[in-house]
Amino acid sequence: MSTKSTDQSKLKTGTKTLRLDGTKSIEEQIKNINFDTLNLDTPNLDTQVKMKQQRAPKRKFSNAYKLQIINALAACKNSNERVALLRKEGLYYARVSAWKKQLQHGPSNKTPKSILLTQQLTREVTSLKKRLLQAEAIIDLQKKVSELLSINILDHDMSEISS
Numbered sequence: 001m002s003t004k005s006t007d008q009s010k011l012k013t014g015t016k017t018l019r020l021d022g023t024k025s026i027e028e029q030i031k032n033i034n035f036d037t038l039n040l041d042t043p044n045l046d047t048q049v050k051m052k053q054q055r056a057p058k059r060k061f062s063n064a065y066k067l068q069i070i071n072a073l074a075a076c077k078n079s080n081e082r083v084a085l086l087r088k089e090g091l092y093y094a095r096v097s098a099w100k101k102q103l104q105h106g107p108s109n110k111t112p113k114s115i116l117l118t119q120q121l122t123r124e125v126t127s128l129k130k131r132l133l134q135a136e137a138i139i140d141l142q143k144k145v146s147e148l149l150s151i152n153i154l155d156h157d158m159s160e161i162s163s
Helices: 026-032 063-075 079-089 093-105 113-148 153-162
Strands: 008-013 016-021
Touching: 063 079, 063 093, 079 093
Parallel strands: none
Antiparallel strands: 008 016
């Protein structure tokens, strides 16, 4: 560096050169730089925040469409025709083979949450009905015992209410 550079330093940014003054602190000089007027020649610099690309919604296929594809694959004469059909429809062979298994074995073992909830509530209702029948049987037994011992529960209860 020359003697001139002790007073000033050069900072090259793109096509512009910034001269820093050696008498002032670097922090002060940086605060005073107007970055809008610098034009740093960064055409690829994009300061906008971009939203993430959303995934395509999950495709749902009707049973008729599944059967149509399975039959069309079976009608193909060679593997090239099958590949062309799958590409045209945007499908993978693994998915079609899963459809074939579903067709052979019937619906899957998965049950919707509503069916599971209904089954759970049905079990709960039957157990509560059983407990209610037991409670009614115990109450009937207590009434019979009190009649045998000639103790009137109703008379006793009435006397407590009136007093």
